[in-house]
Amino acid sequence: MLYLIGLGLGDAKDITVKGLEIVRQCSRVYLEAYTSVLTVGKDALEEFYGTKLILADRETVEQEADEILKDADVTDVAFLVVGDPFGATTHSDLVLRTVKAGIPYRVIHNASIMNAVGCCGLQLYNFGETVSIVFWTDSWKPESFYDKIKRNRQNGMHTLCLLDIKVKEQSLENLMKGKKIYEPPCYMDVNRAAEQLLEIIQSRRNQGKELAISENTICVGLARVGATNQKIAAGTLQQMVTVEMGGPLHSMVITGILHPLEIDMLKLFAVEKSSFENIHMEDSSTYIS
Amino acid sequence: MLYLIGLGLGDAKDITVKGLEIVRQCSRVYLEAYTSVLTVGKDALEEFYGTKLILADRETVEQEADEILKDADVTDVAFLVVGDPFGATTHSDLVLRTVKAGIPYRVIHNASIMNAVGCCGLQLYNFGETVSIVFWTDSWKPESFYDKIKRNRQNGMHTLCLLDIKVKEQSLENLMKGKKIYEPPCYMDVNRAAEQLLEIIQSRRNQGKELAISENTICVGLARVGATNQKIAAGTLQQMVTVEMGGPLHSMVITGILHPLEIDMLKLFAVEKSSFENIHMEDSSTYIS
Incomplete structure (x- = not known):
């Protein structure tokens, strides 16, 4: 067996x-x-x-x-x-x-993170497609995850973003030389994921495209879910760039339409308590304080 | 604590x-x-x-x-x-x-079923919003779950359908009389869920509406996931009406776009092996054999 x-x-x-x-x-x-x-x-x-x-x-x-x-x-x-x-x-x-x-x-x-993410108070029923945010390089900056987040938000759904893990990967140089020398493991953090998303937003804004998320979109950073030192932080996408989450693994949620009970739960984990006090819906997918 | x-x-x-x-x-x-x-x-x-x-x-x-x-x-x-x-x-x-x-x-x-449903071989990443299918009564036949399934399918996503549970509920008569007498627990099975969905399809077809799912849509019935006697059955929605799943709890998945590896996994659980042999995509969301 x-x-x-x-x-x-x-x-x-x-x-x-x-x-x-x-x-x-x-x-x-x-x-x-x-x-x-x-x-x-x-x-x-x-x-x-x-x-x-x-x-x-x-x-x-x-x-x-x-x-x-x-x-x-x-x-x-x-x-x-x-x-x-x-x-x-x-x-x-x-x-x-x-x-x-x-x-x-x-x-x-x-x-798994696919169901344990519910600990932040967002209802699992209201999650759309899960996306993976990969490490960008100088020459490779895929944006497909942004389009999936956009689609989820247009439908009012939250998006769980799994963040890239690089374990036992070879550098391009070692790969080409056929050397089985591996790079140290590398785990994307919430800050990096938020930075990449903001770069996409800025680039699309410059192109005059309609935006699905903005600097003010409410996000949730999660680190080491299930461990005694787990950390959950709720705040704007901009706040996710600087929030201190500690060691791996991290994941992040981009919220869709929020139920009042979900907002109450997110307040427990607010980066800035004050910014959640008078939260209200700006349009169908954006909340502002 | x-x-x-x-x-x-x-x-x-x-x-x-x-x-x-x-x-x-x-x-x-x-x-x-x-x-x-x-x-x-x-x-x-x-x-x-x-x-x-x-x-x-x-x-x-x-x-x-x-x-x-x-x-x-x-x-x-x-x-x-x-x-x-x-x-x-x-x-x-x-x-x-x-x-x-x-x-x-x-x-x-x-x-929980929200992540364990992956055991049928459908990728968790490709699930859209989760829906609840409630027991219909003679006078109350909500169809909101159908519209959510439709939206998921239009986006190529699978839909996990949680099936209704009635535990410690009072009959209308006892409720009105204020009698705390409870009905025996009642768990919706895959057959009943499929019947209700087929009734919606027939009704919308009669109204000339565009259909998101049909009798031939590939579905997966799951019963007692995680138990030694769990059962998984993959087949058409029509087949779900008669498939024998055994005791509770049941849930059902309506598939969206299927990856070849997902199809290979579903074949392991096919109600009729032959019907999965030459499966191909009819349109963006329907597979036929």
Whole structure:
């Protein structure tokens, strides 16, 4: 049997009781370590689970799935994923390979940012399509996430923005030289995401285009959701550029139409309490104080 | 401290290790029992958690929050919610009351249908607004959920449909007589949801309106997600009327634009394998075989 087990979002103890029992009985346990991270490392997990973990990077999962599935028809293998196992596309691929090999599989679900984001008080029902904001480079500045945010806002929906993670990536130079030397891991923070969005807004404003969001759009920054030191900050997009969120992982929400109860919840996390006191709707998708 | 603790979706062991440790140290533990259910009852939870649970129905949470929060400034109180604590609006309300009373709170997240639905192979990123399909009566047949599904489909998005739950509800007669006699709990199944949708489609077709979904739209029925006897069935909306899903809870997805990998995953759960073999896109939102 292959078990795909979600680890949740905080630390070693966010695994479910069922998940932990299974991990402890498996003959091999892989830890997927490239689509998200916990606030603790592999060592802390190994100590708490009482078992050795095999790190599975993107290469392993995409190219060496056979290695993961080896003997899984006669023994139990666990594949651990931060959050829930069905957050990332590559795990669908692993499931399909498992079924094709005639091996049964089972999923042990857990919280992921896709549902835990509700802790900021925005209703999950009112979220539209989720977007990923990627690190821009000097020559590559994709804006497709902006258009998705725009569409969600036109429909009054909130947008969860997942922020880029670069783990075990090679520099262009090392890639071209075929050197397997990896850059240090890099996690986009809320400040950077807000800066990139503001750059798009400024560029579209200069082109005379209609804007879906502005410097004053209410956003929510989230960091280390589920951990004891999690931080939530609600404020304008402009405020998100300078808000101090601390270490990774970060994500950000661009709000759509806000229900009064949602506004009350956001006030709990306001960057500036005063700016939420007399909040009112400017148009169908913008609130100002 | 008030702890809001998610129980996940299956049985007693789907609580997280952290959640279980907290439950066992709290002086009072409430179980919210009206927005969702596990596959096991209160007794099984009490036995596994090793503590007595106080059932909290909608009335208690909405009208007697003070009772729940009593002494929570000097002792630890847990409020257990099936799935994740931020699935339902009323829990935001409880958080606000907690903060207003000067009591600290903490959330222990868990899986909910909002993210566990990914187990059917549809990518969470591609879901639009979530809708609730309510039980129709002879005189009350709201169609607002259809319009939301339509908007999601026009944007190529999947729609998660949460199906109605009636727990501790009074009949109109008993309500008018002021008798606190409650009807047996009632959970909408996939068949009923599909029937109601087909009735809307037929009615709009008769009015000559453009249709967002048809009898052939690919849907996914899900039952008891996270439990060992969970069932997932992929097929046309017409097939959803007769598919056998077993006991509650059910939910349903109306698909939008499908990625080839999503189609491969849905094939694993096809009501009729043959109908997924030569699936192709008829228009931007409809696939036919």
